Amino acid sequence: MQKKKVAIDQIKIGDLILVKPGEKIATDGVVVEGESWVDEAMITGEPMPVFKKRGDKVIGGTINKEGMLIFKAQKIGGETLLSQIIKLVKEAQSSKAPIQRLADIVSSYFVPAVLILAIITFVFWYFNASSNNLITAMLNSISVLIIACPCAIGLATPTAVMVGTGIGAQNGILIKDASSLELLGKVKAVVFDKTGTLTYGQPDILDILIKNQNSKFKSQNDNSKLKIIQIAFSLEKFSSHPIAEAVVKKAKELKLKAFQVSKFKSITGFGVTGVIFGKKYYVGKLLKNKDDFLEAKKAKDQGKTVVYVYEEDKVLGALVITDKIKDEARKLIDSLKKMGIEVYMVTGDSQKTALAVGKFLGILEKNVFGKMLPKEKEKVLKKIKEKSGGRVVAFVGDGVNDAPVLASADVGIALSTGTDVAMEVAQVTIVNKNLLTILKAINLSKKTLRTIKLNLFWAFVYNIILIPVAMAGKISPILASAAMAFSSVSVVTNSLLLKKAKI
Numbered sequence: 001m002q003k004k005k006v007a008i009d010q011i012k013i014g015d016l017i018l019v020k021p022g023e024k025i026a027t028d029g030v031v032v033e034g035e036s037w038v039d040e041a042m043i044t045g046e047p048m049p050v051f052k053k054r055g056d057k058v059i060g061g062t063i064n065k066e067g068m069l070i071f072k073a074q075k076i077g078g079e080t081l082l083s084q085i086i087k088l089v090k091e092a093q094s095s096k097a098p099i100q101r102l103a104d105i106v107s108s109y110f111v112p113a114v115l116i117l118a119i120i121t122f123v124f125w126y127f128n129a130s131s132n133n134l135i136t137a138m139l140n141s142i143s144v145l146i147i148a149c150p151c152a153i154g155l156a157t158p159t160a161v162m163v164g165t166g167i168g169a170q171n172g173i174l175i176k177d178a179s180s181l182e183l184l185g186k187v188k189a190v191v192f193d194k195t196g197t198l199t200y201g202q203p204d205i206l207d208i209l210i211k212n213q214n215s216k217f218k219s220q221n222d223n224s225k226l227k228i229i230q231i232a233f234s235l236e237k238f239s240s241h242p243i244a245e246a247v248v249k250k251a252k253e254l255k256l257k258a259f260q261v262s263k264f265k266s267i268t269g270f271g272v273t274g275v276i277f278g279k280k281y282y283v284g285k286l287l288k289n290k291d292d293f294l295e296a297k298k299a300k301d302q303g304k305t306v307v308y309v310y311e312e313d314k315v316l317g318a319l320v321i322t323d324k325i326k327d328e329a330r331k332l333i334d335s336l337k338k339m340g341i342e343v344y345m346v347t348g349d350s351q352k353t354a355l356a357v358g359k360f361l362g363i364l365e366k367n368v369f370g371k372m373l374p375k376e377k378e379k380v381l382k383k384i385k386e387k388s389g390g391r392v393v394a395f396v397g398d399g400v401n402d403a404p405v406l407a408s409a410d411v412g413i414a415l416s417t418g419t420d421v422a423m424e425v426a427q428v429t430i431v432n433k434n435l436l437t438i439l440k441a442i443n444l445s446k447k448t449l450r451t452i453k454l455n456l457f458w459a460f461v462y463n464i465i466l467i468p469v470a471m472a473g474k475i476s477p478i479l480a481s482a483a484m485a486f487s488s489v490s491v492v493t494n495s496l497l498l499k500k501a502k503i
Contacts, residue, residue, distance in 0.1 A: 011073055019058075019069045021240075027060040028075035035268045036067030037241060040348075049242055051269050061400075066240060067268045081373075082400075106456070107153060114148040114467070121471045139477060143470040146480040148463055152487040156455030159495035164448035167499060172432035173441045180427035183411045185445030186392040190336055190438075191381055191405070193397035194347035194357055197415060198435075199323040201398075203246040205229070206304065207320040209295045226254065228309050228317045232283045234259040235272045243307060244272075246321055247283075271307070282310040291315045303353030323349075325357060332435045333361045339442070342388075346372045346380055348401065377405045385410075396438065398422055413438060443503040451498050455491045462487045 003018060008026055011017070016032065019025055025038070037049035040062045049065050052058060058071050061082040077083065118141045125137035161178040168175050175181045195201050208225040233251035236244035237258055251258070264274040271284010286292055286308050296306045296318045305321040333343050344367040347354050354370030369380050385393050395402070395409035399422060406412030406425045414426035417433055430437045466483055469475050475483070 009077075011076055013073055013076055015073045016070055017073060019064045019071065021064060021066050021068070023064055025058050025060055025062050025064060025069075025071070027073050028080045029058055029071040029073045031056050031058060031069055031071045033070040034068045036069050037065040037268075038069075039063040039065055039242070053269065065242070066266070106460070110148075110153070110460075110463075114145065117148075117467060117471065118142075118144045124471075125473065136473070140470065140473045142477050143473075143475055143480040144467060146477055146484055147466045147470045147475070149484050152459035152462065152484075152491045153456065155488055155491045155495075156459055157452050159492050160448050160451040160455060160498060163495050163498045164444060164451075167501075167503070168441065168444055171440050171444070171503065172430060172434075172437050173444065174429040174431055175441075176427045180411055181445055181448055183392050183445070184394070184428065184442055185449050187341060187394045187411060187442060188391035189342040189344065189384055189388055189393045191344040191346060191384060191393065191395045191409070193377075193395075193399065193402050194345055194349060194354065195323060196398045196417070197396055198329045198345065198357065198361065199325050201323060203242050203305070203321050204324040205246050205250040205319055206322045206324065207299070208317065209293075209299070209306075209320060210317040211293045211296075211315050224317070226256065228319065229254065230256050230259065231276065231281050231311075231316070232307070232309055232319060234261050234276055235264065235274050235281060235283050238264050238274075239266055239272050243305070243321055247307075247319065280312055283307060293318075296320075301352075303350060303356035325360060326435055328435045330361055332438060333363060335436075335439050337362070343367060344380075344384060345369070346377045346405075348372055374401045374404050377402070378408050381405050381408055397426075413441070440503045447498060447501045447503065451495055455494055458494070459487060459491060 011027055017026055017029065019036075021036070031052050031054050033054065035051070035053045038052050038058060039049045040059060052069065057074075058069070059082070060075075060080045075081075121144050122137045122141035125140050126133050157178070161181060164181055165175050165178075168181075175184075192198050208228050210224045210228065229247070229251055232247045233256055236247040238261070259276045261274040261276055263280075264272065266272050267284065269285075271282060273280065273282040273284075275281070284307060286296075286306075287310065291308070291310075291314075293315070296308070299306050299318075299320045303322075307319045307321060309316045309318060336343055343363050345354065345358050345361070345363050346369045347357075349357075349370055351368075351370030354368050355365060358365065358368035369377075372380065381393065381395060385391075392410045394411040394413055395405050396413045396415070397406055398415040398417060402414075402422050403425045406414060406422055411428060412426035413428045413430065414422040415433075416429055416431045428441060430441070462483070466475065466480070470480060
């Protein structure tokens, strides 16, 4: 087969494309030759690479981790899954309707009403003043207009929003616009992505299981669990698989030294093997069903990844690997539920894993959705919005695969630890790494809204009291100007008091 490099826009359907380890897959297709692990996290959110062999589909933009693959292009250009994600984002953004603000609605009635009252005042005093009819009528009607000058009403919202967004920035909350700040406080349902949002998005060793405590293996430490991880470390340090990275990371944390390994071999799709102190060891998938044991079965039933460690043909134990849940995730979910906010979780992970994480976090089983591609996540969000009867629904995510649903949500909340496209689409970005900042964002929105409403209340009360006084000719334009200025100052001062509010 003749090989040649071509630009991505020259790829045609049916072309055979070679993908080397570490390279990105150029377009959507199906594997025709080779086996490898492919990192699909950017599309599916699945933290663990997926094993690909002949006949399996691959997605453009994902990364080939280990082996060599040859695949046949099936979709190109705008037909690829990644292009469809971009299209969904654009559609979702363009379909959003702007929020009508309370001040705008009231002002649309208030301004014409004031003009009519000013005309009525002029006519009344022109025909009823005892002397200087025209001057008296003009002064009194001008006083009405000055009193009703909508400075305070106009300042009520922007001053509070300005202070609120400033406080948000100080607390690691970046809010794109006033509409998003307003909607945050009205959220009644929050949909979370799992990988990288509620979890760290990286494989981590959760536990080390021992099958046989009577092994005679001598290591630098007699602890059986250390022995298991030390064997795994000695073999996996030669591999670039994400599971290997988790093993190496754990061994370094425990300050373990690797044993000398000979005859190392990586078996694509299964694991790694080698000889240590004259014995053959293997780390990877279960080789025979009879080798399994209860603790490992329980871990797999909970949706965790289990990697077995063999000495010759006997299982010594296993490593339980999972995407670790963030420490503050459970507290966040509990706090949201106490606020009367319904919580959902969608993920590209398996349903079994999703349910296990959901159960730990206290999310109802019916609110957990696994094996979700970007388009399916968006469909779930739309169903939640329909079910909620017009309630405000927020989505929290961090990846490229979350971009369409972030754009579709009433409020999209992105984590700054995620991808640039997610932050670009979202209306709110959490700059720090603490999930509990989401609670601060919601509280900030509620307090800002309360300040806006209080500003509007005082602005209108001021008008309701003083407009009749001006119409009655009891206040001069000079005093009306002073009163108008005072009302504006009071609104600004009330907005600045928001700085002292605890969120």
